[in-house]
Amino acid sequence: MTIPAGIKAVRVTGRFRRPDGTPYKGTISFLAPALIELVLALTVISGKATAELDENGEFSVLLVATDNPGMNPTGWVYTATLLLDDGTTRSWPVAFSATDTEVDVTKFMPADPAQINYVPVKGDRGDRGASILSGNGQPAPGTGADGDFWMELAANDRVLYGPKKNGTWPAAGVPLGGASGGLLEALNAAVTSHGQALAAHTGGSDPHGDRAWAATQFLPRAVVTPADLLSTTPFFVAHRGGGMEDDEHTLGAYRSAAAVPGIRAIEVSVNISADGVPVCLHDTTLDRTTNAVGSVGDWTYQALRHRVRTNGQALLGAGRSNQELPTLREVLDELGGKVVIFLEAKTPAAASVVQQMLTTHYPWLMPSLVWKAHYKAGTFAWARARNMTCWAYIDAATTDAELDAMSTAPDWWGVPHTMTDARIGQIVARNRPVICWEVHRRSDVTRLTSLGVRGMMCAQPKYVMRTGPLGAPGAPVDWPTMVKAPGDMGSVVYSPPRALHFDEDGSGGVRIDTLGGAVLIGSRSLSSYPASGYRIDFEMKYAAAPPALEHGGIAFGKAADDPYGFGTRNPSGGYHLAVRGNGEVQLLTHPAGDPAGTKIGFMTTAPPTAGTWMRFQIDLTPAQVTVRRLDGVPSEFSVADTSHRGGYVHLSNGSITSLTTQPHWRGLALPPL
Template sequence: MNLPRHSAWSRRTFLATVGAGVVAAAAACRSGVAAPSQAGSSMNATTAAQGVVEAWVHTRHSPYYIAHRGAGDVYPEHTMPSYQAAVGWGAPAIEVSTSSSADNVLVCMHDLTLDRTTDATGPIKARTWGELQNIGVVQPQLGPKWTAPPLPTIPSFEQVLKAFGDKTVLCVEAKADTDYPLMISLIEKYGLQHNVIVKLFHRSSRIAEAKAAGYPVFVYLGGEDTSAATIRSAARNLDKATDYLVLPTTSVAQHGAEIPDATIRTAVETGIATWVYPVHRRSEAERYHQLGVEGIVTSSLQYVSGRSAPATADSWSSKAIAPGELTRHPDRSENGPSWTGQDELTLDRNGAQQFITLGQLAPLADPQGRYRLSFDLRWNELPTDVTQTFTLAVGHVDDAYYEHRLGVSNGYHAIYRANGALTIFSHTAGVKEGLQLSGITKTAIKTGEWMSMRLEVSPSTLVWSRLGTDGTSSVVATDPSFRGGYLHIGRSASDGSLSLRRLRIE
């Protein structure tokens, strides 16, 4: 079953096969997915014989993208809507984690407990499959659309195999080692041995077993140990032609900091195809690709791969995070914004700055850097320190996370202080403090009142304005230094609340 990494298998043939699968997946989504059955395989025999893994290996080009937890930055992770979204975006591979119920039905979940991602608590193993089907998956950071009924529910592994097993590569993992035989038996029941890559922790005793059975393996390290010795030890058990060495993007040893370049290079130098997980931003994907990483494991494949056209307006009325709309840690519930009206987004997190990358609007199209951005702003509650700000950061060449005084990027920040002052600053990578370019004295703010704001950018100037019935207050900065196409919004204070609506790019 070993597969070469390159061949003449045509891209047209592969796309036709996978494209047909995407259409079928969409139809399955509309009609619903059947409950787990004990019947034999209904998979297309020709497709299964060819093997989706083989088709992918023979046609892909680095970098390629693997959907992490389906589309976990945008849809509740490991649910049918999440898997369906990833396949609909053209994901050639999706990552699927499993646990098991009290009556030994394999279900799709990252955790062995229900606490983090559902409206229930306790071990999954303590519930029957019948009980698990009535539990909703809830992830507040994705928006209120995903916290109100009808909630997506926990799918069975068999449902996922039947819906997607012959349409995309499945990178499958049994989170509990005792579930591994059950996982493999279901794969073999449906004749999908050539359509899966077995995902295993680098210390798992199942690596040799999976390889002896002919499966390619996805061997991953955790953030607690990414030493050079551990990487080389893991690689020694892998085949350069078929297997994958998968590293986390952050290091526990370095308190959640990005994994160092040297660590990535160590993995690449082993000659085993190196993947990284999880990737949320295009700038991250570019960095890892430049270091020699082949596979990008991402929870927002449509955005990270650049397959989505830039939007020209917000989609906040949907009550859901858009692909590319990124907090500092998109997979953490504490970072998510609030929705306090039909079409408004609210920044009200306590205890820290709160910034959001508006990647869904980027990159801005005008090569001369000419555009106008308008929106409404309302201070619901002023921060304790009224010199703190609403901030619109622009002119960035990529989507690396921005907040005040990080000192990681070049650009501008147009700010509206809680005391009413309008100001424009520039900021430079490596320097934490911004440089003020222009500003005006404060104009009165009334809490609870909507204000119209506008930023106009030309090749040489920035004009930052508050529009009102009592006239327009504007500041102008003449500076051509930065004209990148990514932008961010945020609140610099650690308290207070502000809302935004009707954001438009022209």
Template sequence: MATVTGKLIGGIPKQTRLEIELVDVTGTRAVGYAAGDEAEIVRPVPVAPQEDGTWSADLIPNSLIQADAGDTVWRVQEGRALDGTPVVTYIVVPEAGGPHWVGDLRVDLGDAPTGGSTIVYVPGPAGDDGLNGLSAYEVWLVAGNTGTEADYLASLVGPSGTAEAQEYTDTAVAAEAVRADGAYDPAGAAAAAQSAAVTAAAADATEKADAARVAAVSTAASDATAKAGNAQNAAVSTAATSAAALYLPSAIQTVDAYFTGATPSTPRFFGHRGGGMVRPEHTLVGYRATAAMGFPLEVSVNVDASGELWCLHDLTLDRTTYNTGALNTYTTEEVGQAVLTNGRVLLGPGWADQRMVPLRQVLDEFLGKVPILLEPKGNDAVVPCQNLLDTSYPHAPRSVIWKAHVGTLSLPWAKSRGYRTWVYLDSNTPDATMNDKDPNVDYWGVSTTFTDQRITQVVARGKPVFAWPVYRRSQVTRLTGLGVVGIMSSDPRYVSTVLPQRTFSRWDLGIKESGGTPTLDYDQSYALKYELGADVGWVSINALPNQSYGLGTYSPIVGSAAGYRIAFDMKYKVPPGSTVHGGYYFGKASDDPYRFTTANTSGGYHVVMRASGDMQLYRHTAGVTTGTQIGSTIATAAPVADTAMSFQIDVTPTTVELRRTDGTGWTTGPIADTTYRGGYHGLSNGSITDLTTRPFWRNLVITQL
């Protein structure tokens, strides 16, 4: 055996596996036997480098190896280098001398085992650089070989006589001649220069290797960190997708599916506050009815003192329940057992009080069935809401839109989880703020109170725009004309259609009808008031001045070719001054608000029933404050306190006629007027100035003539 010592060329010691095995000069692994008393198979030698990169191995001298393939060399292969390419060297181990040091003699092997330029290491005294003043050929001779330089080179590359070997031999001889001339320069200058160059090159190589190693480690660390982060995100996304597949059926209504094909001409509708102008807002009964009609739910949440999230628009209980104070001062048990919504005040006494509903119940029942537009209203509700979604509803991003004010800080969280986001604006939100938020916004939100110009500017940014709050069909017409594609409505059933829902009233049930439009939304002062006791079935408008109430439930009126009739009863519990009147409006082409002595957006007709008994019809032109009487004033019996009067309005293609039918002959007769033939109508307080003298109505019936 002979001890051979060397040092790694490029690998990191702890990460590099060194393999030394016997091969023939073609690079093919050789089957060799060591000479001795008994033939011994020459096996590969595994080597573990030291921390400084040095290594040592006991190898059988090549001259003692017998192999069918002929001459052999030892192949030393570093399993990993800095650039990722294995480094292969070849060693011829002599019998005498040692230990042997693998030096740095580089010889062009041409078509040698690895092809191209390969490094061949030759033996020399321990600690030597491998040259020791000898050429590779001289070292070969020292090792006990005989022959010419051509014989030495042929022993490395294979039999002579081929064009490739000859070409290689000529090149190698020329290179070695140059080296020999330099090595034996009589003046010694070349040798000194060579020694200095070798020393400088070694130092430079060491410095560059260290720098390269540091840079490689730093680059590898950064790359590993980035790849780990990407892998984590990919794993989270994959896990969420897998979880969604487990939790949800394949036929769910996702956000993206709901909006497929949405355009201003075919907008998508949401149940604002769960349909809160028709059912108690943010209650289970409201959510169920809205979802049953296929509309997505807008859900606002706040948190109680125990950390439970409840569906509630306001931070306090004052407006929507019989209790007062901030929700976050009540415990979960107190809210669940003692707090009831006061929907009867806004929506009629026929409603039963409803309990508040926790967000968990809404998500458990509706997630995946309809999209949910979810907004934590209070700052203290944001994190509990995020934690609930992350922990219990990993599939939520498919069906939940994260709703937030433009000033929120929660958008990066929502986008990192894959949620669509709807961000609503203030009328004066600057473009700079919108630009800053834009990367995390999928849909913009505008209020119906914004100007046409501002809405158009938001639409022009190129992302879908939703508008709120919408409770009239005329608002839908305006908004879609401006490019809005999402309609947030408290009465989506009404605004999403253009058909009447009923032709006769059931006001005795005391329940607000879809399509009922007071002057102000979500305000009990302007809501239709349903009477009780002896007055059950009667309704009134308990607001001043000149208020009206649209009856979209019965609009637009669909008449026959001959026209239609509106019939109703009216009374004053306390008659007003003789010239003061209440009445009824009709003929409007739109359901925008109608008010007497006010410039309205669209025109129509107005019934006047004065306390004196005078009965009249007025035509009210759009944009004009006062109306114009058509036909004659009809003197009828003065209204009697708390006594019903009955009326009929007949509208034909060419005439309009008003009759009081609780007496005889009280009619304006057919008045030739075709100015307005719209199908929208409603109740009007007319000119009353004292709510105790307001008019009451009952028994509305629409029929075709």
């Protein structure tokens, strides 16, 4: 494997042979914890490295040293696992210091007695050992040998003589107990007394007075805390784990969000199965996000595990694989302390189970948790008593009187994105950090930050946190994968009908299955205008020939990523390229707030043919806009207009009145000029 520059690595080697000298076959792997952040190198590592034993039973692999400076967390180790062809399986923890350039792992791997073949070896007869003899009365001089003991078996007592020395027994013995008392009675009394003292000691809550100290030294501790989030404005929380980028509330979503530098918090929602297992799911029913229906509480955990899968393909693309529903314990065990977890129990029954689980199994994790609940939930007192940060989210219409009536004031407020700017300002003025949910667009981050909002709970954090397109400049979209990219979204989010849909004919085409629908292609849009402008390349076809005056096309040149709608008042201005059913290609300008738009240029081309791809090219230079149609007979026109020079692009169904004639697009690219 290749180790980035600036990261210290160790060459790990080893050789495995049988007792007869023949080499083993098999593999050895080194598994790192779920997520290791190398802050100084701006790098994140996870997963495992696996090496195969060669024909000599040897291996060599390059691994990141476990004591690199600036690691988060520190003090971690690999789990080494050896699998040999004779069925031998070994696992052990191992750390590698950056001071070593090469390490032979066989020199210090622990021995496994279970894997050793023991051979019995007959030795010489040993010397006679001492014996304890017994009988009535004192021992006779000829009884026993040197080193032996004699137990006198009297009716009411026991007397021990010995050891015999130089052929002679001691003249007097030691009374061990009986009617006259003795050592045995005293020993029994001492054992009873010590047993009582031991029971009192082990049953004490803190018998040594150092339990609190030991907890800070040996129990797991939170690495990232809510206070760390406030060191950056704005800070970002992955809403439902990033539910517009991955299947919401799945381990895949949580892992994907946590792996992105800058995302230090995730939101986790919890419901309870019929047999009381906390599982991660936003809704109390399975209908919206899975392939099943009904209440979560009507399904046992085993039924959920084996029969239920997410249905994210409808929202995120048919190329995705559906996921299992994780348990809360799986999430806490893997990610607890590595990111701040905004934890919400969705029902009172779930709240009770989650509280018990945290108290019993995760008291160390509470400093890294945010207890999230509706402001009327009534569970904040429990969380506050355990020093958890409390986040109360409110409704758009919640009044100041209702907030003032809360018996336990939260640490942070949560406001919905539907709340007016004026009301958000009033909540900010209550002098507690405010988080807005859910935030999907960069333009919303800019607006909310200006209002004083500190945190952004984002369903697409990978997109919102970036300032440019994904991939290399000008790279075409990856639509052939049939997996939605971060930043590609309809005007209504978490809505499969308004999402981008992928053609399943292998053409790499996409479509919008809603009349009047439009989709932002944020993954390839430019957040700033290049000095010499940029070009838009794309292909487009109609499923069937549309009526002469109906059209689909693209919107472009927008300076912000707010939603676009044809024939509506859009917050930011831009251009619209309309391809009509009669072949006329029109360029319209849409100033901010203007629903109609103004035609500023056009050309007459061949009418679209059903199912046939047309190729277009648009150059947006500092001085003009040039439009070309390159399939068939090439045509172009230019307009000296400089009204809009933004880089955000939307696909638009335009004025199409039937999905039987809906447009399809493919091959979109925005290379700088």
